[in-house]
Amino acid sequence: IAEVKGGPSEGVDRLGERLVVRGWVRTCRVQSSVTFIEVNDGSCLSNMQCVLNSDVEGYDQVEAGCIASGASVMIEGILVNSQGTKQKVELKVEKLVLVGKSDPVAFPIQKKRASREFLRTIAHLRPRTNTFGAVTRVRNSLAYATHKFFQENGFVWIASPIITASDCEGAGEQFCVTTLIPSSGEDTNSPVGSIPSTKDGAIDWSQDFFGKPAFLTVSGQLNAETYATALSDVYTFGPTFRAENSNTSRHLAEFWMIEPELAFADLNDDMACATAYLQYVVKYVLENCKEDMDFFNTWIEKGIVDRLSDVVEKDFVQLTYTDAVELLLKAKKRFEFPVKWGSDLQSEHERYITEDVFAGRPVIIRDYPKDIKAFYMRQNNDGKTVAAMDLLVPRVGELIGGSQREERLEYLEGRLDELKLDKESFWWYLDLRRFGSVPHAGFGLGFERLVQFATGIENIRDVIPFPRSPGSAEF
Ligand code: 4AD
Ligand code: MG
Numbered sequence: 001i002a003e004v005k006g007g008p009s010e011g012v013d014r015l016g017e018r019l020v021v022r023g024w025v026r027t028c029r030v031q032s033s034v035t036f037i038e039v040n041d042g043s044c045l046s047n048m049q050c051v052l053n054s055d056v057e058g059y060d061q062v063e064a065g066c067i068a069s070g071a072s073v074m075i076e077g078i079l080v081n082s083q084g085t086k087q088k089v090e091l092k093v094e095k096l097v098l099v100g101k102s103d104p105v106a107f108p109i110q111k112k113r114a115s116r117e118f119l120r121t122i123a124h125l126r127p128r129t130n131t132f133g134a135v136t137r138v139r140n141s142l143a144y145a146t147h148k149f150f151q152e153n154g155f156v157w158i159a160s161p162i163i164t165a166s167d168c169e170g171a172g173e174q175f176c177v178t179t180l181i182p183s184s185g186e187d188t189n190s191p192v193g194s195i196p197s198t199k200d201g202a203i204d205w206s207q208d209f210f211g212k213p214a215f216l217t218v219s220g221q222l223n224a225e226t227y228a229t230a231l232s233d234v235y236t237f238g239p240t241f242r243a244e245n246s247n248t249s250r251h252l253a254e255f256w257m258i259e260p261e262l263a264f265a266d267l268n269d270d271m272a273c274a275t276a277y278l279q280y281v282v283k284y285v286l287e288n289c290k291e292d293m294d295f296f297n298t299w300i301e302k303g304i305v306d307r308l309s310d311v312v313e314k315d316f317v318q319l320t321y322t323d324a325v326e327l328l329l330k331a332k333k334r335f336e337f338p339v340k341w342g343s344d345l346q347s348e349h350e351r352y353i354t355e356d357v358f359a360g361r362p363v364i365i366r367d368y369p370k371d372i373k374a375f376y377m378r379q380n381n382d383g384k385t386v387a388a389m390d391l392l393v394p395r396v397g398e399l400i401g402g403s404q405r406e407e408r409l410e411y412l413e414g415r416l417d418e419l420k421l422d423k424e425s426f427w428w429y430l431d432l433r434r435f436g437s438v439p440h441a442g443f444g445l446g447f448e449r450l451v452q453f454a455t456g457i458e459n460i461r462d463v464i465p466f467p468r469s470p471g472s473a474e475f
Helices: 059-063 116-121 130-152 221-231 267-288 290-299 304-313 321-330 347-357 409-418 423-434 447-455
Strands: 018-030 035-040 048-052 072-081 089-100 214-216 234-241 254-263 317-320 363-369 385-393 397-404 440-446
Touching (some): 018 089, 035 059, 130 267, 254 267, 254 447, 267 447, 317 321, 321 347, 347 385, 385 440
Antiparallel strands (some): 254 440
């Protein structure tokens, strides 16, 4: 349908052509002399209106009531000018084939708009709605634009591992991976099997598959650094996992992250890359997903198209963490959490900065206190802060977190000691500083938060096909 109706002429240039539409029935209206079937095939938001008379081959399926919402059909006909005002063209049907029937009463997606909460319980059918169709196509375009941006700028894509023994962020939010000893079937207490354990009940890691604890990755950064210090600029784009027990509209247990790593680069290069990347992908969807973006502009977030156009055209705000704290201390607004130099910014603080102070512009905050940031970030000369940056956007909050990496062996070892991290286990990471170390920097962007930002969808569970969050891993 997009192929025909997606062009600037909305299909008028293809009048008279014989076409076959394969898709799912949205509605079927039987009137005295004609029947209208609205078909959607997911290629675009628009349906194809198919008009048929009772003498058409396959009309008996209409009479039998089988051409109902949810059914799949194959319809052949001629593209003609539409009499209606909603569309320029329609299909004059010559042949109708019912491919898969659907009971319209039992079909969970009804014409009146269902709540997002309800649709989450039918994640297998929600792609059939306008909203999820549009989100899915925009998500796809953002992924395509991501690869296009990095590939055009000479970055090499790296597949970082999903299973790893190291905890990049050191926040202890990892999911553990283990193998199961199949249960005999009689043990109803552990029907799926058990984990190798010692006599006193502790997990016996030496008997486990990897011979030591292994986890689902929280970030591919450390692995990306190994390739950046060999191939120069690289990026990862893959799933990451966090056992954060936070039931918020911005957190998932499984989310996709884009992590570029730039060699021979400092924090300024990193911020410039983040800005160029974000402007590129936003511009891409504004230009290539017009119909879907207009839908979001009308139904999800009024004014989103203008707001995103501003993101593409205007510079981002940059300020230091210390200046941000000053701003917050001077604010007239009352915050739930106190503002204090040295504490992490809470989402209410981030919202105040992006929404109230800078009126919806993306804001980059840099040079955070070292004690609230990860071990690998490069220490600034003041001895108190690190070369870190967070990019904040309205509504979503933190979209990007990045830093210049500590490339000096003695500083890095010192930091690992200070934090009482096991230096031995970072032997390979330290090697990168022993053999041809270079200044390098990178960032991580939460892909679902980008989709939220680009579509205006409020809850992160509605921008990923199958959300994983505490207590929810069905489908
Ligand atoms: O700020 P974070 O924790 O940074 C890192 O993981 C670095 N290793 C990245 C790097 O420098 N290569 O996470 C990066 C981004 C966040 O800004 C946020 O957008 C997203 O990942 N994110 C989440 N998105 C959804 N659900 C969660 N639970 C997320 N946690 C982080
Ligand atoms: Mg962060």
